Amino acid sequence: MEERREIRRLAAEAEVFLIENKSLSSTPYVFARRFVDIVLAFAGLVIFIPLLLILSIAIKLDSKGTIFYPQVRVGMMGKPFQLLKLRTMKMDAEKDGPRWAEINDPRVTRVGRFLRKTRIDELPQLMNVLKGEMSFIGPRPERPVFTELFNQQTPGFINRLAVKPGLTGWAQVNGGYDISPEEKLAYDLEYIRKRSLLLDLKILLLTFKIVLTGKGAR
Structure with a gap:
């Protein structure tokens, strides 16, 4: 219950920011990018289905x-959603509560090490x-x-x-896992201000x- 109230509060604050920056959700770029997202996500799922099947077997055999x-x-x-990933950690990885992934994390x-190093564990997010x-x-x-903590x-x-989250972003290609919340915010706000199809293409190539x-893997 407390978590849901916090999400609603965060959503309200984000809405204020969005209202003050209406162009973030009403530009032709937003609609064009949605079309590109659908085409690429569908194509990606079709192309990577064989790989996902192989990885699924490997994950089951490994742990x-x-x-x-x-x-x-x-x-x-602030709308919560279920993000999908290929499992890279042991099932009891968070038995003591949520915690940030560490370098050479024993969990x-x-x-999982291979999946995280190559970012392949993120492939199921094409469904998202x-x-x-x-x-x-x-x-x-x-x-x-x-x-909430950050x-x-x-x-x-x-x-x-104020904008949709991504599979990858300006902060990730500039700092990876080791970037601090302050740096992440700075890079992400820079992206939000400057975002364009050209910048998106640059981020995709860097990814x-x-x-x-x-x-930058952990």
């Missing part, structure tokens, strides 16, 4: 538990993109508990909720580079 790991994240305007499975909960490019969605530590952090090199 006990589910193949997919749904997790509540805070979306645009990560053998297959198709459903309209996410976009290919945008601020990475945080869990409610971390959204907003307390860095006032204004919830302004990132492919990160996937190939495994830079």
Whole structure:
């Protein structure tokens, strides 16, 4: 109940920011990008189905538990949604409560290390993109508990909720996992102010580079 009240509060603050910046949700760019999101997400699911089947088998053979790991994240305007990932950690990874992933985290499975290094564990989020909960490019969605914590530590952090969260973003290609909430907010607000199809393409190309090199993985 307390978490739901906090999400509603965050949503209200994000709505104020959106009202003050109406162009964020009414430009032709937004509609054009939604069309691109649908086309790319559908094509991606078709192309990667064989890979997902192979990875599903590998995950089951490597450790006990589910193949997919749904997790509540805070979306645009503070609306919570179930983000999908391939499971990369042991099933009891959060038995002591939510905590941030560490470098060489012992909770990560053998297959999980490869999935996280290449970011392949994010592939199921193509479904979130198709459903309209996410976009290919945008601020990475945080869990409610971390959204609240980061907003307390860095006032204004919830302004990132003014646009759809993304599979990848300006903050991720500039800092990866090691970026601080303050830096993440700075990069994400810069993206929100300057976003365009050209910037989206640049972020997408930089993301492919990160996937190939495994830079910034945990």
